[in-house]
Amino acid sequence: MELYELPLAEVSEKIRTREISPVEVVNSALVRLKEVEPAITAFVTVTEEIARAQAAKAESEIGAGDYRGPLHGIPLGVKDLYDTAGVPTTSSSKQRADNVPSTDSASVARLHEAGMVLIGKTETHEFAYGATTPTTGNPWDPDRVPGGSSGGSGAAVGAGVVHVALGSDTGGSIRIPAGVCGTVGLKPTYGRASRAGVASLSWSLDHVGPLTRNVTDAGIAMAAMSGYDRRDPATVDLPAPDFLTGIDAGVAGKKIGIPTNYFTYHVEPETLDVAKRTALLLEGLGAQLVEVEIPLAEYLLPTEWGLLSAEASAYHMGAMRESPELFTDEVRTLIEAGEAQLATDYINALRLRTRIQEAWRDMYDGIDVLLAPTVPGVAALREDPHFRWDDGVVEGATSAYSRMCAPANVTGLPALQVPAAFSAAGLPIGVQIIGKPFCEAEILQVGYALEQATEVVGRIAPVPIAGAR
């Protein structure tokens, strides 16, 4: 068994006890990267030299007795939306082809502080404005999309290159690739972690978070990323979170909300079935299932897009003035649409969001967490990224994928994607667990129970070997 195949906990333990060196771990990650990259193109930039240097530094630190914890010496992939000091940061756009930031984004700085080693920058749908990441292949079937916008991070974790990759989630962009690539993905509560140094799609909906191979690792990485940062005015000043204590406490007595609407419409039968079976599994573990109606459901998407389109256009205003031709047609068209939006429409979306948040708060009076499919179907084909529903509706993959994820962005609630099953065709199917504000520990607890009860979490995609080995 290669080192890259081991779970993070085992690798960490071997590093801590100096049975292995971070240099060996990073070597193994780079070998795996070269093996799968021709098929999936998960990375914009591979930082091989930096990785080897950081691994050597980690080795000598640990050798000197300065072991920093379970992330020390562990390979990290970083979505190319995040600033990385001295490393090109393109947001997968020609707009930033020459952009080399001088400082790390807040999350990258914190994970380096925890000892992580940068393997490379992962592909994103251009400026995170879409959910298919056209550059990249799904590790379970490279002819299919890896989801997005953090598609490169989903592919890199799913293919076993890294244990942790960073994503950002404005309408599902962590959970969608995690869902269709078969990884865990955690979008924390709005305000939990700093977005400083991450290109914005939509300030009031953007979240940073990790994609990982299992639930515990998501808690470890998220805890390291969390905390107040003056440079991100949305961050809330809370004590350093402990997401691990009690993660194995089980779900006995927990009230799991099962939506009777919204998350049940235009869903592939296999996906719907997995959500149902997952609910019954939790019930079998002692949880109580509580049917809930999603309130103001018809306003969720108008609110998401009413906020997102205008905020994205405000962010890209300068680039649209100077070099609109450097955007892809797809993203430029979306930005142009947002430029025409009226302030009153945006403000009404803000008002709707407040109403939705209030209504969801009431819904949570009767439940602890909500369980729903993460996305309505498996990875779409790259050549034809659409869903065709029974009633004749043809829905673009970005639209379909974000439809089920956006509620946690509009409400700001923490949401955890966990692999739950594989389709008959061998593609991953996940569920998301949506919690109360700043109750990440609780959704991780539910996710951990699921992980223990199924055998699907942590599998590495058997990407066709491209002869590089």
Place this chain on the structure above:
Amino acid sequence: MELYELPLAEVSEKIRTREISPVEVVNSALVRLKEVEPAITAFVTVTEEIARAQAAKAESEIGAGDYRGPLHGIPLGVKDLYDTAGVPTTSSSKQRADNVPSTDSASVARLHEAGMVLIGKTETHEFAYGATTPTTGNPWDPDRVPGGSSGGSGAAVGAGVVHVALGSDTGGSIRIPAGVCGTVGLKPTYGRASRAGVASLSWSLDHVGPLTRNVTDAGIAMAAMSGYDRRDPATVDLPAPDFLTGIDAGVAGKKIGIPTNYFTYHVEPETLDVAKRTALLLEGLGAQLVEVEIPLAEYLLPTEWGLLSAEASAYHMGAMRESPELFTDEVRTLIEAGEAQLATDYINALRLRTRIQEAWRDMYDGIDVLLAPTVPGVAALREDPHFRWDDGVVEGATSAYSRMCAPANVTGLPALQVPAAFSAAGLPIGVQIIGKPFCEAEILQVGYALEQATEVVGRIAPVPIAGAR
């Protein structure tokens, strides 16, 4: 001496000891009201029957030993923007000529809980969208404006009709009328008190607060109005504030910021002189004066208006669709302008606000409070509400008045207007003390020191008697 002339503390003490009854206090207020109202028209609606009934109720409560505190049995004026159960609430607009709310606004409910007696609803500039309140005369010279938008509240307190009147402040609408009517006015920190049940001008800039005859009374009323309210998502859940302990601690050692820009431009010489003398007075009391440059000063007004105009137009969208003709031309024109505003411009104003708040936070690292003129000049003539500056600029009164007040709305910082002097022509001139977030106690402390050191706070305007007595 009539009862209405006594300071609140004396009246309260007499009520508490049952030397006098709330019924007598209210009688005196109503007599004064009828005496001055022909000259100043401070009230849209006088609630004489309700006032007498509530006074009788207060009398019997106190007689039964249920004395609720210093506001029990004290006359209250309420800006007609605030919902009052069963009492017309027009926002001084034909749009709401027939509007009779079924419940009290949060502030009114809290003040009734504290035992206050509703004397009537005070005039506002239509929907608070202006700072001259054309319906109403200044009690110190009825040919002059009472400021606005809480002009009726300023006139009612200035003329001695009530001890406390409610105002709302989006660009100065508490401090402006308090300033030109010679009363105290307190705009609290954004989030301190609930705006539920108050017609909105601009959600992200609106604040509720009291106009009172002296600083202590502002602290008493504001404390009663403060607190979290689920119906106002901006409210912050903080313990019940104590604004009175230490109010008389003086200003020794306190660092008072003295602006070298923005608040010094286009100001009448008498007003500028009063601000300077007030600073020296505080220095004489042991405070330390610290010159500060207001950061990002050129962006303050674009930010204020970029937020306000769009939010106001979003609020009035329905009325503009159904009955635009019921607005005055002045306000309808302002709403139409906001309707044309783009979402990206609004969002850029939001971004600017964040930058301004950050820059002000840095400025406050070196000071405890900021001292500035409240408005750049005395009450303007109702027939010609303009300021003519030395350089030939002619500035409308609404624009001039809000220019100096808006910074505390954009930043959300608490600001206290205190009368500081009278002009040669006998018109009130005030200063404002702007504090750190949720440090109302500190600005009240500085205001109290000023009040004790001058002899101008608490004077009742000698409004010409109209023969009604």
